[in-house]
Amino acid sequence: MDVRVPLFVRDGMDETVQAIWDAQTVVLACHVNPDGDALGSLLGLGLGLEKLGKTVTLLSADGVPVPYRFLPEWGRIATEAPKTESAFDLAIGLDAGEFARLGASTVALSQAKTLIDIDHHVTGKEFGQIKLIDAQTASTAELVFDVLNALGIELTREIAQCLLCGVLTDTGGFRFTNVQPRTMLVGAALIAAGASPTEVYESVYENKTLAAQKLLGRALASLSVTEDKKIAWAAVTQKDFLETHATDNDSDGIANAVRIVRGVEVAIFLRESDNGSFRVSLRAQPGWDVASVAAKFGGGGHKLAAGCTVAGPLDAAVSALLSHLSACD
Numbered sequence: 001m002d003v004r005v006p007l008f009v010r011d012g013m014d015e016t017v018q019a020i021w022d023a024q025t026v027v028l029a030c031h032v033n034p035d036g037d038a039l040g041s042l043l044g045l046g047l048g049l050e051k052l053g054k055t056v057t058l059l060s061a062d063g064v065p066v067p068y069r070f071l072p073e074w075g076r077i078a079t080e081a082p083k084t085e086s087a088f089d090l091a092i093g094l095d096a097g098e099f100a101r102l103g104a105s106t107v108a109l110s111q112a113k114t115l116i117d118i119d120h121h122v123t124g125k126e127f128g129q130i131k132l133i134d135a136q137t138a139s140t141a142e143l144v145f146d147v148l149n150a151l152g153i154e155l156t157r158e159i160a161q162c163l164l165c166g167v168l169t170d171t172g173g174f175r176f177t178n179v180q181p182r183t184m185l186v187g188a189a190l191i192a193a194g195a196s197p198t199e200v201y202e203s204v205y206e207n208k209t210l211a212a213q214k215l216l217g218r219a220l221a222s223l224s225v226t227e228d229k230k231i232a233w234a235a236v237t238q239k240d241f242l243e244t245h246a247t248d249n250d251s252d253g254i255a256n257a258v259r260i261v262r263g264v265e266v267a268i269f270l271r272e273s274d275n276g277s278f279r280v281s282l283r284a285q286p287g288w289d290v291a292s293v294a295a296k297f298g299g300g301g302h303k304l305a306a307g308c309t310v311a312g313p314l315d316a317a318v319s320a321l322l323s324h325l326s327a328c329d
């Protein structure tokens with residue numbers, strides 16, 4: 001089946017395509033604590049560029065979490081660039097609202113002759129000489145889909161599977177408010193090219209460790225709401241991690257369990273780091289802008305899904321977040 005996705009003219013696309021044509025060695029990197037969009041975009045673009053004969057290095061400073069190890073060629077992703085004598089011709093940062101979000105990969109990327117930022121976050125902290133940024137697009141994978149199209153690269157099943165992982169996970173399985181008609185068309189084109197939504201769902205959403213489910217239990221046991229019940233929060237401490245044998249990756253998806261409580265407009269999920277500070281995930285209903293709240297703490301993200309790090313103890317972190325949230329109500 002041939003699915004046609006209408007072209008979308010975006011600033012930065014022509015420059016991106018030209019820079020790719022001009023380069024031979026390309027280093028690609030995604031953000032720290034990578035999600036399905038980060039890794040799917042990284043691999044999808046990397047495999048595509050290899051079809052053009054480019055020498056591609058794929059970097060994820062925090063590696064590839066287990067749920068994403070179904071992605072074709074995931075083992076090609078390195079945490080550090082090999083020590084090459086010469087710098088890369090071209091570097092591309094993917095799905096990262098700011099350069100620092102690329103973690104240790106920034107070292108290799110800074111040395112490249114040209115740097116491109118491909119992203120769909122709203123941060124005002126774009127980087128690189130070339131910026132392909134569109135906050136209206138649901139996933140970075142969709143931007144990569146457009147780049148591959150513009151380069152005339154045929155979608156293999158492997159590339160399609162990587163990109164579908166990005167599209168599906170950043171839309172919560174086509175449920176979030178970022179879904180547009182075009183998002184579905186891109187999904188359809190990827191499935192037509194051989195991608196399997198079932199494989200993405202099973203690996204990412206139905207592949208929880210026992211520890212993750214126990215950690216979810218701890219988080220839900222801590223669930224609290226403001227008096228008007230519009231803001232809910234849940235937290236897990238280092239003690240919870242130790243007692244359930246959970247790792248940080250096991251906390252994926254807990255923010256969503258807070259978000260889906262009836263009447264809740266803003267969900268806060270806090271997880272304690274080993275230095276006593278809290279990594280915070282914020283999720284909101286339309287009308288809120290939690291990216292601006294996260295920015296107050298040095299974080300960022302999207303209006304309806306953002307993150308930051310807040311100093312402990314827990315009570316102080318929650319109070320600080322609630323006071324910033326009530327200020328933007």
Ligand code: 5GP
Nearest residue numbers: 097281282299300301302305306307308309
């Ligand atoms: P999550 O809560 O899933 O970790 O992140 C939600 C969104 O906020 C994602 O788009 C993520 O990239 C962004 N985000 C999370 N933490 C940070 C942070 O510390 N800084 C910035 N700039 N963005 C973040």
Ligand code: MN
Nearest residue numbers: 037095140170
């Ligand atoms: Mn993304």
